Amino acid sequence: MKINDAILGAxxxxxxxxxxxxxxxxxxxxxxxxxxxxxxxxxxIGLIVFSIPLVVTGLRKWPTTGAVQFADWAQSGxxxxxxxxxxxxxxxxxxxxxxxxxxxxxxxxxxxxxxxxGVGPIPSVAVAVVVTLAVHYAFYxxxxxxxxxxxxxxxxx
Amino acid sequence: MDAILLAAELVFRVDTLAAIFMAACxxxxxxxxxxxxxxxxxxxxxxITFFMEPVPAIGAMVTCVAMAIFAGDIPxxxxxxxxxxxxxxxxDEAFRMTQKGEAERALGTGLVCSVIGGLIGTTALVLxxxxxxxxxxxxxxxxxxxxxxxxxxxAVFIATASPIRGFLSLLIGLLIASIGLDNPAGTPRFTxxxxxxxxxxxxxxxxxxxxxxxxILRHMLGGVKPQAGVAAVRNLLSGIxxxxxxxxxxxxxxxxxxxxxxxxxxxxxxxxxxxxxxLSKKFSREPAKFGTGHVEGLTDASAANNSALGGAWVPALxxxxxxxxxxxxxxxxxxxxxxxxxxxxxxxNPENIYAVFMIFFAANLLLLPLGYVAIKSAxxxxxxxxxxxxxxxxxxxxxxxxxxxxTVFGIATMxxxxxxxxxxxxxxxxxxxxxxxxxxxxLLERTFVTSLIRxxxxxxxxxxRPIAAGLGVVTIAIWLTPVFIMLWRRHSRRQAPGESA
Amino acid sequence: MKSSFGLSLAAVAAMALAGVxxxxxxxxxxxxxxxxxxxxxxxxxxxxxxxxxxxxxxxEEELGQPVxxxxxxxxxxxxxxxxxxxxxxxxxxxxxxxxxxxxMHWQGLTDLTHEAYAPIALVNAxxxxxxxxxxxxxxxxxxxxxxxxxxxxxxSGTGQGGxxxxxxxxxxxxxxLAPDVIQWVPSEGAAPGLQDLVAGGVDLVACSMPEAxxxxxxxxxKSLVIMSPEHDAIFPxxxxxxxxxxxxxTLGAWRGIVAPAGTPDDVVATLVSALETVxxxxxxxxxxxxxxxxxxxxxxxxxxxxxAKSDEDLGSVMTAVGLAQ
Numbered sequence: 001m002k003i004n005d006a007i008l009g010a011x012x013x014x015x016x017x018x019x020x021x022x023x024x025x026x027x028x029x030x031x032x033x034x035x036x037x038x039x040x041x042x043x044x045i046g047l048i049v050f051s052i053p054l055v056v057t058g059l060r061k062w063p064t065t066g067a068v069q070f071a072d073w074a075q076s077g078x079x080x081x082x083x084x085x086x087x088x089x090x091x092x093x094x095x096x097x098x099x100x101x102x103x104x105x106x107x108x109x110x111x112x113x114x115x116x117x118g119v120g121p122i123p124s125v126a127v128a129v130v131v132t133l134a135v136h137y138a139f140y141x142x143x144x145x146x147x148x149x150x151x152x153x154x155x156x157x
Numbered sequence: 158m159d160a161i162l163l164a165a166e167l168v169f170r171v172d173t174l175a176a177i178f179m180a181a182c183x184x185x186x187x188x189x190x191x192x193x194x195x196x197x198x199x200x201x202x203x204x205i206t207f208f209m210e211p212v213p214a215i216g217a218m219v220t221c222v223a224m225a226i227f228a229g230d231i232p233x234x235x236x237x238x239x240x241x242x243x244x245x246x247x248x249d250e251a252f253r254m255t256q257k258g259e260a261e262r263a264l265g266t267g268l269v270c271s272v273i274g275g276l277i278g279t280t281a282l283v284l285x286x287x288x289x290x291x292x293x294x295x296x297x298x299x300x301x302x303x304x305x306x307x308x309x310x311x312a313v314f315i316a317t318a319s320p321i322r323g324f325l326s327l328l329i330g331l332l333i334a335s336i337g338l339d340n341p342a343g344t345p346r347f348t349x350x351x352x353x354x355x356x357x358x359x360x361x362x363x364x365x366x367x368x369x370x371x372x373i374l375r376h377m378l379g380g381v382k383p384q385a386g387v388a389a390v391r392n393l394l395s396g397i398x399x400x401x402x403x404x405x406x407x408x409x410x411x412x413x414x415x416x417x418x419x420x421x422x423x424x425x426x427x428x429x430x431x432x433x434x435x436l437s438k439k440f441s442r443e444p445a446k447f448g449t450g451h452v453e454g455l456t457d458a459s460a461a462n463n464s465a466l467g468g469a470w471v472p473a474l475x476x477x478x479x480x481x482x483x484x485x486x487x488x489x490x491x492x493x494x495x496x497x498x499x500x501x502x503x504x505x506n507p508e509n510i511y512a513v514f515m516i517f518f519a520a521n522l523l524l525l526p527l528g529y530v531a532i533k534s535a536x537x538x539x540x541x542x543x544x545x546x547x548x549x550x551x552x553x554x555x556x557x558x559x560x561x562x563x564t565v566f567g568i569a570t571m572x573x574x575x576x577x578x579x580x581x582x583x584x585x586x587x588x589x590x591x592x593x594x595x596x597x598x599x600l601l602e603r604t605f606v607t608s609l610i611r612x613x614x615x616x617x618x619x620x621x622r623p624i625a626a627g628l629g630v631v632t633i634a635i636w637l638t639p640v641f642i643m644l645w646r647r648h649s650r651r652q653a654p655g656e657s658a
Numbered sequence: 659m660k661s662s663f664g665l666s667l668a669a670v671a672a673m674a675l676a677g678v679x680x681x682x683x684x685x686x687x688x689x690x691x692x693x694x695x696x697x698x699x700x701x702x703x704x705x706x707x708x709x710x711x712x713x714x715x716x717x718e719e720e721l722g723q724p725v726x727x728x729x730x731x732x733x734x735x736x737x738x739x740x741x742x743x744x745x746x747x748x749x750x751x752x753x754x755x756x757x758x759x760x761x762m763h764w765q766g767l768t769d770l771t772h773e774a775y776a777p778i779a780l781v782n783a784x785x786x787x788x789x790x791x792x793x794x795x796x797x798x799x800x801x802x803x804x805x806x807x808x809x810x811x812x813x814s815g816t817g818q819g820g821x822x823x824x825x826x827x828x829x830x831x832x833x834x835l836a837p838d839v840i841q842w843v844p845s846e847g848a849a850p851g852l853q854d855l856v857a858g859g860v861d862l863v864a865c866s867m868p869e870a871x872x873x874x875x876x877x878x879x880k881s882l883v884i885m886s887p888e889h890d891a892i893f894p895x896x897x898x899x900x901x902x903x904x905x906x907x908t909l910g911a912w913r914g915i916v917a918p919a920g921t922p923d924d925v926v927a928t929l930v931s932a933l934e935t936v937x938x939x940x941x942x943x944x945x946x947x948x949x950x951x952x953x954x955x956x957x958x959x960x961x962x963x964x965x966a967k968s969d970e971d972l973g974s975v976m977t978a979v980g981l982a983q
Binding site for chain 2: 695701702704707711712715727732733736737741767768812814818819820841843844846849850852853854857858860872876878945948
């Protein structure tokens with residue numbers, strides 16, 4: 001997914017100006033001359049200055065490349081859908097992971113990604129269950145990472 | 158002499174050796190899982206060491222860390238997921254070798270360089286700890302500021318092809334590092350009232366996101382790279398001997414650099430590995446091969462990050478000043494075991510400290526066989542088809558990002574930076590400078606601000622102390638070199654037609 | 659292809675949920691019946707982390723359930739303190755609260771105060787002290803304060819507005835000087851501050867005695883005053899503020915164990931009695947004294963009053979020295 005340099009440059013320049021404006025709202029440090037706004041301001045100026053050449057080269061190439069180019073291997077709509085589902089699953093885990101619990105949700109994530117790639121349903125479920133339980137054992141029991149139990153709370157071990 | 162014999166008796170006992178061996182396996186395991194750090198491994202050992210004798214307790218920690226630092230290279234080389242920021246410096250180099258079917262050679266070289274680096278760092282610790290500690294104590298915020306600049310410069314100017322994209326990547330990293338409350342003023346920045354953001358963006362989930370998640374997304378999009386051959390190199394150690402002999406200068410250089418930078422309490426293995434990699438490229442006879450899977454790129458930096466480990470113990474043992482969070486934990490255990498850090502540690506009960514030194518050597522030697530076994534077994538991962546491997550890696554990434562602070566905020570960080578990293582890589586922005594920006598951003602800002610406060614706003618103070626002046630001149634010279642080269646080329650181009658006319 | 663995927667996905671989800679539904683609901687048993695999480699708002703390696711970990715491992719023996727230490731770091735302690743306060747008040751998440759809980763709301767960082775917690779016990783307190791390089795020309799606090807009057811001295815030891823910054827500013831104000839007559843150079847903690855002191859970067863460092871101990875024992879640093887009514891156990895020669903300059907100013911860092919407000923009383927009672935046993939154990943005393951940490955014990959009611967008073971004191975000092983919002 002090659003985005004034209006002019007667009008990337010413009011986004012970074014916009015980001016730079018946003019940071020500049022934000023930095024002006026930061027308070028001074030009591031009793032000191034140099035405040036918390038200095039560092040972000042310097043970064044913002046750098047972002048703006050170094051993005052200008054990006055915009056220039058991007059505009060020069062625009063007639064041949066257009067706004068966005070996909071590599072040969074990234075042409076299929078199927079692949080793009082797979083990426084969206086992957087991202088959606090992670091977002092759902094962030095939102096509902098604590099209440100659903102690691103084991104059920106982990107099985108769903110691994111199982112779903114395997115199915116998306118055309119692995120058969122039975123091997124998918126088997127791999128998902130085994131891997132999730134193994135990861136849970138290694139991290140929860142051995143390394144004491146408090147993975148959430150969620151729905152499985154009544155049988156927590 | 159008596160003390161040394163007594164020390165040997167303390168080390169070569171069943172319980173000590175068993176503790177070391179178990180800690181070694183534990184360290185290898187933890188270090189090779191992305192998201193679990195050497196710090197976490199040592200912190201988990203703390204309650205266990207309460208009930209152990211001093212020598213096995215310290216020995217277990219020393220061994221665990223040495224193993225974990227090397228093990229960070231394994232997922233880096235095989236899956237392009239660096240286990241530690243220190244191994245992020247050469248992760249692309251190692252992964253390119255894996256793609257060429259040279260995974261064993263990459264990891265084998267890394268292993269041998271780590272062992273040699275570790276041994277050199279330990280030797281420095283044993284022989285010249287007090288001298289090194291004196292030097293380290295002279296580093297104030299001015300020197301650290303230039304050191305941070307030097308590390309960042311290495312990532313941008315030397316290790317990437319397009320300086321402008323490299324610099325933008327670095328700025329993105331620095332911007333991410335400025336999120337949160339941990340700045341010199343203690344003012345919340347870019348937090349928008351969200352308490353989780355007060356803590357800033359941790360570099361571990363960031364690293365997992367930018368390297369691993371972006372790789373998973375590319376795979377899901379259909380960008381399946383040709384499966385690397387696994388058994389292209391039959392014997393792990395054949396050919397490595399030759400590499401080592403050929404690049405012995407690199408290894409020595411990396412080890413010395415690592416020991417020196419490791420001994421500075423404010424610096425450490427990350428900066429050491431980056432500067433070592435940059436130096437390696439600068440002085441190489443074949444700099445064009447760097448970044449394409451060139452074994453020379455692994456030698457300096459692998460040696461540097463393991464030798465930095467020995468270095469980090471120098472200020473910890475001599476003055477009780479921790480170089481990183483690992484030595485901070487160890488200092489606590491030293492007090493608990495009555496081996497109070499300070500010059501007196503060498504006078505009172507010297508057998509204990511000699512025993513610790515012996516364990517340092519033993520741990521580094523033990524790394525050779527155990528690391529060999531670890532590489533052999535980890536390599537099997539490459540046999541698993543990628544469509545099965547990738548979902549499993551995603552699960553590991555999510556748990557690793559969660560484990561750093563035990564909150565889903567880590568997973569959110571991982572996801573956000575994974576998407577940013579994916580877009581950056583697709584468009585030719587190198588990821589490494591952004592990671593280094595996140596790691597070093599706070600150090601850079603803190604040392605800059607405290608230096609200016611200290612000099613009451615006088616910028617010349619950055620050049621008033623001798624070491625600071627030296628580091629500053631080198632850094633600025635590196636910044637100006639591309640400008641001079643450009644001017645020179647333009648100048649000679651303008652002259653050339655004039656001469657021919 | 660697509661529909662078979664959807665079906666299989668549903669199958670996976672159904673299997674996972676069926677497994678849950680089939681489970682019998684267990685009746686409430688005696689607390690604690692599963693692992694407890696102890697949140698430490700500071701990073702691994704620091705004094706609070708070490709204290710938290712020794713308490714956790716001893717509490718584990720006492721309660722018969724694992725007690726897992728979880729570091730929730732960053733934001734000068736705001737993140738971790740917030741996490742303890744917002745956890746379920748069921749006794750399965752407790753945490754270490756530190757002196758900063760009485761400081762951050764005055765700085766306008768959060769609305770969180772000590773009232774968000776059910777106090778269990780106060781376990782430790784370390785008074786502030788002032789350290790100068792061993793070769794400094796002043797041997798007493800009086801001489802240091804005299805040298806400070808022309809505003810040329812700089813100090814370090816923690817971040818801007820941190821507890822040790824406050825300790826120094828409060829002391830200066832108490833002896834009739836401007837609280838900012840000694841300029842504060844923010845550092846990441848006591849260790850980098852001390853290193854700066856020895857490197858010649860700053861003139862003095864304010865931090866606790868255990869933090870400076872290694873350098874004092876190495877003969878690099880001398881301590882001029884301890885801001886406490888009593889002498890330090892390991893360094894009894896360091897004068898108190900009363901002895902040094904006749905001031906009653908005292909300030910220190912403290913650590914205590916708290917649960918989220920609303921935790922049932924019987925659960926708190928179980929934790930208090932377990933913690934009391936831990937606090938009196940030889941292992942704990944040996945550990946704390948070995949590192950030079952001050953031991954202190956206050957049960958729930960006393961601890962609540964202590965936190966309220968600490969909050970009030972800190973607030974008035976912070977307002978006076980211009981660090982409050």
